[in-house]
Amino acid sequence: MNKALLYIAIIAFTIVAPFLFPAYNTQLATLWLMIIVALSWDMTGGQMGYNSLGNIFFYGTGMYVAAVVTIGLVYNVGEYTAASGGGIYEWTPTQYYTGLALSLIAAGLFCSLCAIIIGYLTFGLRGPYFAIGTLGVAIAAGELVSNWDWVGGGQGISMPSPPGDFENFKFLIYFLYAATGVALFMFCKWLYSTRFGAAINAIRDDEEKAEAMGIHTLRYKLVAWAMSAFFVGVAGAISAFQLIHFEPLETAYQTINLGIFMVVCVLLGGKGTLWGPVIGAIMFHVFKELTWNYFLGWQWVALGALIVVVVVYFQDGLMGWLATKKPEWFGETIEEKPVEAAQ
Amino acid sequence: MSSIIELNGVSKSFGGVKANADISMKVEKGGITGLIGPNGSGKTTLFNSIVGYHPIDKGSIKFEGQEISKMLVPEIARLGLLRTFQTTRIYGAMNCVQNMLISLPHRKMSLMDALKRNTREDYERAEHLLEFVGLYEKRNLRSGSLSFGQQKLLEFAMALMNEPTVLLLDEPTAGINPTLINGLIDRLKRANSEFGITLLIIEHNMRVIMNMADTVYCLAHGEMLASGKPEDIQDDPRVIDAYLGAH
Numbered sequence: 001m002n003k004a005l006l007y008i009a010i011i012a013f014t015i016v017a018p019f020l021f022p023a024y025n026t027q028l029a030t031l032w033l034m035i036i037v038a039l040s041w042d043m044t045g046g047q048m049g050y051n052s053l054g055n056i057f058f059y060g061t062g063m064y065v066a067a068v069v070t071i072g073l074v075y076n077v078g079e080y081t082a083a084s085g086g087g088i089y090e091w092t093p094t095q096y097y098t099g100l101a102l103s104l105i106a107a108g109l110f111c112s113l114c115a116i117i118i119g120y121l122t123f124g125l126r127g128p129y130f131a132i133g134t135l136g137v138a139i140a141a142g143e144l145v146s147n148w149d150w151v152g153g154g155q156g157i158s159m160p161s162p163p164g165d166f167e168n169f170k171f172l173i174y175f176l177y178a179a180t181g182v183a184l185f186m187f188c189k190w191l192y193s194t195r196f197g198a199a200i201n202a203i204r205d206d207e208e209k210a211e212a213m214g215i216h217t218l219r220y221k222l223v224a225w226a227m228s229a230f231f232v233g234v235a236g237a238i239s240a241f242q243l244i245h246f247e248p249l250e251t252a253y254q255t256i257n258l259g260i261f262m263v264v265c266v267l268l269g270g271k272g273t274l275w276g277p278v279i280g281a282i283m284f285h286v287f288k289e290l291t292w293n294y295f296l297g298w299q300w301v302a303l304g305a306l307i308v309v310v311v312v313y314f315q316d317g318l319m320g321w322l323a324t325k326k327p328e329w330f331g332e333t334i335e336e337k338p339v340e341a342a343q
Numbered sequence: 344m345s346s347i348i349e350l351n352g353v354s355k356s357f358g359g360v361k362a363n364a365d366i367s368m369k370v371e372k373g374g375i376t377g378l379i380g381p382n383g384s385g386k387t388t389l390f391n392s393i394v395g396y397h398p399i400d401k402g403s404i405k406f407e408g409q410e411i412s413k414m415l416v417p418e419i420a421r422l423g424l425l426r427t428f429q430t431t432r433i434y435g436a437m438n439c440v441q442n443m444l445i446s447l448p449h450r451k452m453s454l455m456d457a458l459k460r461n462t463r464e465d466y467e468r469a470e471h472l473l474e475f476v477g478l479y480e481k482r483n484l485r486s487g488s489l490s491f492g493q494q495k496l497l498e499f500a501m502a503l504m505n506e507p508t509v510l511l512l513d514e515p516t517a518g519i520n521p522t523l524i525n526g527l528i529d530r531l532k533r534a535n536s537e538f539g540i541t542l543l544i545i546e547h548n549m550r551v552i553m554n555m556a557d558t559v560y561c562l563a564h565g566e567m568l569a570s571g572k573p574e575d576i577q578d579d580p581r582v583i584d585a586y587l588g589a590h
């Protein structure tokens with residue numbers, strides 16, 4: 001009952017927040033983006049034990065899919081990028097919103113497909129090798145795209161400007177992120193309650209044992225990463241519309257910013273828990289905004305210090321720390337068998 | 344009785360070490376077969392070869408008439424040929440019930456089935472089997488916090504949960520309190536008689552193996568030294584030599 005109330009309160013706050021704090025609209029949108037990438041990172045990183053440093057690949061790819069779909073729906077993509085602002089390119093509101101809707105779906109599906117292909121190649125790697133291998137994929141993708149003129153090369157690519165009032169458009173972006181975030185949270189909550197959720201936990205805890213017990217390890221790893229990539233791809237697509245213009249290395253395949261931040265969020269909140277990535281994303285975002293505003297020039301030092309402190313002293317994050325302090329909150333008890341059942 | 348596992352001329356070397364050399368053996372369906380031998384004689388290696396843990400150099404391994412020597416570990420496990428580990432392996436971060444539920448047979452489980460929750464019956468079976476091995480009271484504890492012996496019992500219960508046709512047990516009584524060994528022997532026998540699971544057991548404890556097995560194979564230096572009824576093996580001078588010589 002209390003839980004239901006909590007969820008209702010969160011949903012209600014999610015809906016009214018941008019109206020209460022219109023000045024912080026973009027901040028709140030970014031917070032949801034962090035929650036999405038952190039929760040999806042944790043699906044494989046925390047729940048399955050495969051610490052990808054390359055999930056930013058799906059973010060960047062989602063952005064480019066959005067651009068190609070939205071532009072390609074109306075114009076020739078190659079001509080559009082070659083003209084780079086020279087020609088007159090206009091989108092009617094219908095064309096724009098059709099492009100937006102199709103982009104989100106296409107970005108999600110395409111990234112899922114990419115995850116399956118990259119997964120086939122990299123899931124043989126374990127531990128740090130998997131992390132570095134996936135990071136390599138993201139770095140290589142950024143370089144390839146920045147040399148690919150058809151999508152604008154290193155200059156990046158511009159999305160059509162949103163039709164109508166720009167303030168309203170900000171609300172639209174916020175609610176797209178928020179809806180994706182809420183959907184992802186509910187999806188994770190459901191997924192982790194299934195046998196599939198237990199199976200990926202088993203892969204994390206002892207993959208060799210899981211194989212010896214006949215679990216379809218490769219299949220589950222691919223499916224889990226494909227699910228995770230879907231949501232990152234959707235988030236990337238939303239970002240493409242939000243940012244309007246983006247570059248391959250600085251924005252789309254930004255391995256050292258968002259690519260690392262999503263991992264830090266999860267570490268802060270607690271790996272392998274449902275709420276950890278959400279709480280971690282909030283903590284991280286607040287920390288980042290404060291340091292970026294009040295310690296400008298030192299913000300990266302502060303962030304580095306935070307990472308060191310977390311990794312050295314709070315490896316299991318806030319949720320993990322709570323679990324050791326209050327194990328009974330997490331259902332760890334010795335239970336005698338009830339007398340009548342013992343017969 | 345027919346044999347359910349058949350090994351023919353199986354060899355496996357690690358560099359210069361011939362861990363298994365030209366091993367042939369048969370495991371009778373529905374029976375309890377023992378595998379003994381001094382330390383380092385290649386028993387665990389033979390288990391690893393059977394369950395596809397590493398490719399073998401030569402020979403053939405058949406399970407229910409099907410050649411399995413080229414198959415992968417999870418594929419073989421899904422055929423119903425399961426093993427436990429000499430160094431017990433459980434999912435330490437999960438509690439006992441979760442360990443049991445994760446061990447449900449994935450043999451018949453499609454992806455759609457996997458995306459469902461465990462049923463009431465799954466929980467009941469898990470608890471029933473935990474009770475069978477005497478871990479019911481500990482079922483909600485993190486399994487990593489259990490003692491070594493309890494973890495072995497849990498691993499055994501997990502294997503039963505998987506409904507195997509054949510279970511390969513690598514030293515099931517090692518590290519178990521001697522006063523509890525009789526209880527474990529009794530449970531192993533019941534797993535065989537009540538659940539109809541064929542057992543192949545590696546064991547150093549002669550009393551245990553003589554008490555349970557219908558047939559015993561003895562390895563020494565990677566070679567099959569002797570095989571036969573437990574009482575014959577026990578008195579076989581070659582076996583006695585191998586054990587004494589190893590000390």
Ligand SMILES: Nc1ncnc2c1ncn2[C@@H]1O[C@H](COP(=O)(O)OP(=O)(O)OP(=O)(O)O)[C@@H](O)[C@H]1O
Pocket residue numbers: 357360361362380381382383384385386387388389429
């Ligand atoms: N992965 C491996 N790499 C190299 N050598 C190995 C490997 N596994 C086993 N060996 C060698 O093969 C031989 C047989 O080892 P195995 O573990 O099969 O013995 P065992 O009969 O199970 O012994 P124990 O009773 O001590 O468990 C040993 O000499 C061991 O060093």
Ligand SMILES: [Mg+2]
Pocket residue numbers: 386387388429513
């Ligand atoms: Mg051994």
